[in-house]
Amino acid sequence: MRLAKLSKFRDMIYAEGSAPSLNTLRAQIRADKLPGGLIQGDHFFVDMDEFDRVTGLRDKIAARQAQVAKDPLLAGLI
Numbered sequence: 001m002r003l004a005k006l007s008k009f010r011d012m013i014y015a016e017g018s019a020p021s022l023n024t025l026r027a028q029i030r031a032d033k034l035p036g037g038l039i040q041g042d043h044f045f046v047d048m049d050e051f052d053r054v055t056g057l058r059d060k061i062a063a064r065q066a067q068v069a070k071d072p073l074l075a076g077l078i
Contacts, residue, residue: 001047001049001050002047002048002049003038003045003046003047003048004045004046004048005043005044005045006022006025006026006029006044006045006046007022009025009045009046009048009051010022010025013057022044025037025044026044029044029046034046034051035050035051035053035054035055036048036049036050036051036054
């Protein structure tokens with residue numbers, strides 16, 4: 001289980017300017033709508049392994065990297 005603090009999770013998953021507020025993410029965790037969301041004491045975390053299992057995040061990233069690697073306009077950037 002790899003736990004991420006809620007602020008770090010937000011920075012990793014969402015693009016700058018499109019991230020929901022921490023209050024919104026907390027509400028999603030309380031409502032059990034954020035995969036892997038955990039509350040420990042007064043602190044909110046996301047189990048990144050569970051989030052990945054539910055959303056398929058790693059597979060999506062790998063597929064996108066493979067797609068970008070084939071683009072000749074981006075050669076040498078990755």
